[in-house]
Amino acid sequence: MQALINTFMERRGDLYQALGQHITISLVSLLIAMFIAIPLAIWVVKYKRLAEVLLQVTSVLQTIPSLALLGLLIPLVGIGTTPAIIALVVYALLPIFQNTYIGISEIDPSLEEAADAFGMSRMRKLFKVELPIAMPVIISGVRTALVLIIGTATLAALIGAGGLGSFILLGIDRNNVSLILLGAISSALLAIIFSTLIRLSQRAKPRQLLIGFIILLVGFAGYGVYHKVNAPKDTIVIAGKLGSEPDVLINMYKDLIEQNEPRVKVALKPNFGKTSFLFSALKNEDVDIYPEFSGTVLESLVKVPKAQVGQKRTPQQTYQLAKKLLKQQDDLTYLKPMAYNNTYTLAVKKQFAQKNDLKTITDLTKIQSSVTAGFDLEFIDRNDGYRGLQKTYGLNVKVKSMEPKLRYSAINNQDVNLVDGYSTDSELRQYNLVTLKDNKHLFPVYQGAPLINKKVADKYPRIKASLNQLAGRITEKQMSEMNYEVNVKKESPAKVAKTYLKAQHLWKEAK
Amino acid sequence: MALTAKSGQPMISLQHIQKKFDGKTVINDLNLQIKQGEFFVLVGTSGSGKTTTLKMINRLEEQDDGDILIESKKVKDFDLQDLRWNMGYVLQQIALFPTMTVAQNIGLIPEMKGWNKQKVAATVDRLLTEVGLDPETYRSRMPSELSGGEQQRIGICRAIASEPPVVLMDEPFSALDPISRNQLQDLVLMLHQRLHDTVVFVTHDMNEALKLGDRIAVMSKGEILQVDTPAKIAQNPANEFVKEFFAHSNTELNLFETPLTELVKLGFYQKSSASEQLATFDQATPLTAVMDQLSREKAISITQNNRAIGTLTAQNIVAFLKNSC
Missing domain, CATH: 3.40.190.10 (Periplasmic binding protein-like II)
Known part of the structure; x- marks a missing residue:
């Protein structure tokens, strides 16, 4: 807890910036998704078969793994905020489209008949009768979409769009739980707060909602223009x-x-x-x-x-x-x-190396009966990893497969006495480890x-x-x-x- | 929609109407004249085509052949909105708009017609009073807060708010309990007398038809079997079917099966609990079951979940019966 608070204090500035990016990406995506999905759903209510097709399409879009989608978008639109927003819009389409469609198509037919019998035009019927009745269902779709977007937006960090995901990625990479928690908790809080705001907005009058909407849009547009104008040229x-x-x-x-x-x-x-x-x-x-x-x-x-x-x-x-x-x-x-x-390396504790006079991997094979290794799963299975070590050096030790970050804790706790790693890992320095020379040049360069x-x-x-x-x-x-x-x-x-x-x-x- | 027809002139004429559903003819060569200012009832069993006939008048359904004329103009030559704004419509499902208040529901057509706010509000209040609902209490309620009978009162107000020359009613009371139905029948008659509008009323209940109609058209299988005044149909049924239909209708509304709850709701009881010891009946008990007791005693005690909520006297019952007839 103390660590979390310290991390928060240290990185407050970064966090606020990430929050800002996260909110911007999420809300812009949500607005775009609403502008596409709601009118589309209203339009297809009359064409049942087309609606079924569109529902299928949006469902399929949602099943595309987000990483794959981002990967596909990069050649088309590059990196940064644009592909992130496109991907998020794609994911938000289904809940909004589905709920709008269901909300309107499940209105009691006698109400539709009444509206027709009172000579309401199509538009008046839509705004006076259908949308107000379907509103709770539509809004619940928007909430689902928003929660989904805020969660998925953490992936935006992968393609340089920033956001809270950068905290999570950094935390994972640096094995820093506080950073991960900071990113995850902020993202969860954000989802809860916005979801509540949307729920409350149900009680607001349509005109107030519209004004809120316009303010949001103008705000984003202004923000966008400001950034474009201020972007340095060279x-x-x-x-x-x-x-x-x-x-x-x-x-x-x-x-x-x-x-x-x-x-x-x-x-x-x-x-x-x-x-x-x-x-x-x-x-x-x-x-x-x-x-x-x-x-x-x-x-x-x-x-x-x-x-x-x-x-x-x-x-x-x-x-x-x-x-x-x-x-x-x-x-x-x-x-x-x-x-x-920066290639694979084998590392042992400094005292262990001194005691057994270890300098190269060949030295290691001489004492291999007393060695227990903690290796990353991938390393164990690679021809330029443990398999290669067995073939090239004749190394044969007891192996435990471990998560990359766990290996170092394991050797520090003396659960194992040999680990694989990368030659520039900070943990080598942190846990006072020495690397063994790959004297037969097995590891790739x-x-x-x-x-x-x-x-x-x-x-x-x-x-x-x-x-x-x-x-x-x-x-x-x-x-x-x-x-x-x-x-x-x-x-x-x-x-x-x-x-x-x-x-x-x-x-x-x-x- | 110009209104020039004098009372007694044909207001609505259906000429050689044919209607098919999925290629199957459900109405064939139907002819009918409805006079200005008359209360006209279409009665028939389900599937007789009476509702379809009604819906063709305001073009919720389109006929496949023949013409429908309002005065002398074909309905298909009217502007659809203009046609419908001048034809009130009351549905069996009531269909009040659930997101609008009572006042907004009633004021819907006047507002679309562009009346100013004060005029709409005044009309709403006047109509509420007319149908026996206190404007102060009911104006801003939502439909879901009303009983079925109250909802349909609002449904009627909504249909007549702009005083349209024609009002179409599609089995408006068939989903209501017998007491509410009776009260609303009286209400539409009263309103009809005041407004002198042309009412086309669809029902499957011969009693209702006999009570309300100036003239009645008996329909079966898409055909009109007989059109006449209630008295003439009663005296001279055109064929066996009409005779049968008429005979079955004579089962009187059994008011004596009314549960005590209804009397309590309508106020035919005393709230104060009596001082002396009385026989107690749960409020779900039908009237018949307490008559015997009341023929010997002055009063009985009504209970809800074993808790006394008031007393009922023979006088109350008589007052209730009088009100319901």
């Missing part, structure tokens, strides 16, 4: 995947670019959930630069020619191939890589380097030089240390980045 967008490491890196990129090209403004979009989203965004020029691993490029972003699939490659070869294929296939520029290799789209590479040639200053720098140990600063010591990524640049004399203090 802005480079640098994004990063979820986690402290990309966050620190993009802050370094920003500092380096702004130092050498003062006329350029850099906007940062940290904590993107999915690699594929980010890569699409880069190709769409919604994002201009982001740090990517050479291994990831070959594995999932480009098509590797058949002849070269499955070959063993040195770090240098991996990078060169990735660079060549990115240029050929997507016309993207891949700058020089940094030193560290994952070297980070800036990936730039063509537009920015052509327009700002000096950016290459700025970012290449990092080439060959940052060791695994340094990266792990910086991750530790952010994740455990709660330093801001911007500060950690700047501290590193200063120490390396890459940052010149303004005179």
Whole structure:
């Protein structure tokens, strides 16, 4: 509880901003969904068969997994608020459409007959009789939609639209329960508050509702225009995947670019959930630069020619191939890589290493009968994971499969004495672990380097030089240390980045 | 809609009307003349086509062949809204609009016609008073707060609010209890006498037809068997069917089966509990069951859930019967 309060106090500013984004995205989506679904439902009441078809369609739309929908939207509309709102509108259609349709089509036919017999026009009948009678059902549909939207809007964080989801994603990544709770509780509270407001609005008079509606619309329109007008013109967008490491890196990129090209403004979009989203965004020029691993490029972003699939490659070869294929296939520029290799690693407690004189994985095989490993499920099943270890090193230990974050607690509690991990994980530093050298080069190479789209590479040639200053720098140990600063010591990524640049004399203090 | 017909002239004429449902002819060559200012009743069993005939007059149904004339103009030549604004309509299901107050329901057509607010409000109050409901109490109630009989009183007010020359009533009282039905029959007769409107009234109840109609048309299977005044139909039924129908109707309204609840509701009892010891009856007991007791005693005590709510005397019963006849 105390931790939660502390986190809240620390991140109040961020939370308010996220809340604002969350509310904006949710309400805009709700309004759009209402403007589509309610008139549509009113129109199809007369055409029963068409209504059935539309109900089916909206139901099917709702079954599309939200991640898939976001993925499909990125190539069409890019990243950010637009695809998030489109996805949310799609989900909100069903409850609103269904309830409006049911609310109106289930009105007692004798009331319809009475309205006709009194010479009401279609419009008058709709506004004086049908809508007022159907209103409670329609409003309950709108409430359902809103609760759904507010919950689903947490996914908007995955595609750079911000909102409370960014807290949850960050919390999951940093194993910080307080952050997750902060995001989740805020989102739940938001749903409850708005749902209550909508329920209360049922008692308001139609005219008051209409005025409220118009105020909301004008507010959003104003907000939108304000942002458009204020958006800086010469802005480079640098994004990063979820986690402290990309966050620190993009802050370094920003500092380096702004130092050498003062006329350029850099906007940062940290904590993107999915690699594929980010890569699409880069190709769409919604994002201009982001740090990517050479291994990831070959594995999932480009098509590797058949002849070269499955070959063993040195770090240098991996990078060169990735660079060549990115240029050929997507016309993207891949700058020089940094030193560290963020790949799988095996880690043990420092005392354990000293006691058993462990330096390499080969050393480990000599004492393998006394080893119990806590491995991530995926690692156990991969050919470049435990299976490869068995084949290449003849390693054979007792294995417990564990959630990635649990492994570290397990080794700290001495439930296991060997874990897999990534070579720059902050936990290595946090729990005082040492990594064992992959002396037979089993693990694939994952070297980070800036990936730039063509537009920015052509327009700002000096950016290459700025970012290449990092080439060959940052060791695994340094990266792990910086991750530790952010994740455990709660330093801001911007500060950690700047501290590193200063120490390396890459940052010149303004005179 | 111009109103030029004098009393006794044909107001509504149905000429060679044919109506099909799903290709099946339900009404074939129906001819009928309804005079201005008359209370005309269409009576028949269910499926006789009487409601369909009624609904063709305000075009809720369209005939497949033949013409319907109001005075001398075909209904299909009228502006639909104009036609309907000048024809009141009362439904069996009552169908008050549930989201509107009593006053809004009654004032609906005057408001659509563009009357000013004061005139609408005054009309609403006058009509409420006329149908025996206190405007202060009822004006702003919602339909769901009213009993069936009260609801249909409002339904009638709604139909006649703008004093239309024609009022159509589709079995308006068949869903009501016998007492309310009786009271409302009296009410529509009273209103008809004041307004001199042309009423077309559909019912399956011969008693009701005989009580209300200036003239009655007996329908069966889409045909009109006989059109005449109640007395003439009674004396000279056109055929066996009419005779049968007429005979069955003679079962009088059995007022003596009325539960005590009704008398309590209508105020035919004393609220004060009597000082002496009386025989007690639950309020669900029918009148017949307490007659015997009341032939010997002055009064009985009415109870609800074993709690005395008042006393009933023979005098009360006589007053009730007089009111119901």
